[in-house]
Amino acid sequence: MNESIPTPESPAASKTKTSPVLIVLAAVILLAVLVSCFFSVRTHRDMQAVLEETGASSGETREDDVRIMGEYIIRSTVPISDAYKSGNSSKLDKRETETLEMASDVLEEIITEDMSDYEKELAVYQWMTTSLKYDTGVLQVIPNTEAEADNPYGVLKYHNAVCVGYATTFRLFMQMMDIPCMVVHNTEAYHSWDLVQLDDEWYHVDIYSDQDSGNYANFNMNDEMCAQGHDWDRDFFPAAEGTQYNYAIQNAQAVEDIYALPSLVKEALEEKTGSVFLSFDPIDEAHAQIVETMMDGIRSCADENEDYMMLWMEWRWMHVTGNEYVLAVYINGYEDEENGYDISDEDREKIDEAIANAFGSSPDWEDVDYDGGDMAEAELVEEAVG
């Protein structure tokens, strides 16, 4: 019986003793599992921090610290605009100071003291649509945008922006001039634009969407107009109900005879105008249907016309008051816009002659790929070097 109960010193006991190699192996694997768990927990916490930072976890709408397209963050620039207004930039860091200098230079160039708030806003819109270019990398399936395209520092330095860059830079300009302005984002957080207040009324301004055309299609819209292409949290952002400063309404041409519409649109096409604003006061539903039918016919004819078939035309009604409506017609895709060059026929002939003298033949301009240097970029390089 005694033999069946092994003692620590007995051979049976030595058989069940655990190998030191196995213990070390177990310890190593346990350590690995613990480390793996630690990093999993940490990663989870980091993710939570990002969600909390962007407000995604709480579900509450906010203006700033919102992540757009999972990548671009809307950040406040109030310290910079406050420094501009107070004339005291001592609390700004180097990057903020540089942003303030660049923004101040722009305002000095385009703003005069006698301008109204609306004229100041319009001047900033026009400067931004002509001086900046949008970063199409944001539209790629795998987004690839230039660095700093989402904030005023990068936008003003490199003149390249995604929607967040346009929205935050526009807000910076407005706040520097003491014009109330907010950055809005859509409910699915993949686009952002601005709300600006003029004479106690709010207006939507989406400069990014107008960048290609500069045709004021998204300039000073009320909620009704804006809702045709945007969706946002109306409980959080203030209502925009005014029409007084809408660009189309301000610049609409009164139409007495609705059948003058085709010739007015043709005129705009010939002059390569990006937009036509026509005021009908009053117009009833039956006549509105005639206008819409004419517009469908005009677009069909333009599509068949060799000179206009590459253009893209859209229109929308804007309600002013009572039975007064404005028809806004937007035309995009003019050749000069696409190529980025505005060459006269005379200059084109000189170019042909010069190239023919050197190479024996002139290029077929239909097939030319316009991707040459950009003088604006050259100036930036010069600044950096200098």
Place this chain on the structure above:
Amino acid sequence: MKQRILSLALALLAVTALAGCSSGGGAQASADMNALQQAMLEAAPALPDMLSVTSDVSDAEKLFTYLSDFDYEKVDGYLLSYSSTGTADEIAVVAVKDEADVGDAKASLEKHKGDRLKLFQTYGPQEAARVEKGQIFTQGQYAVLIICDDSDSVKEAFASYLDGTTKEG
């Protein structure tokens, strides 16, 4: 007995640890995704400058998430070509390991197309119309998305390539 229990525990730990570290990579596509991609791109000469990735690249699993929310563990291989110029042009093929999952892969491409449509409705309405015309279909273990003006030619190139490889194989 104790040794057996310890060995079993060690084995379980090892399996658990290895499962935790596994990235699920290393799957082989039924078709050569690079060759298929080339064949499909060549069928549409009017495409703009395109950027391309396939399941052969080192960060293929991460890049796949831009195209699809389908479980990458079930993917045998994929190809994705997309416009670098801000237009909607896009060609994608997802090969699943189990043909029974191809419907889910197709559904993920439908969702991707819907997301692209929303994006272009905001940023470039003229491109949104092109996205709407995009084709999504399945063939065998493959779910395919084609958004371009020559989509019929690209679809034909896809079918021809598979037909050729099937006959050869």
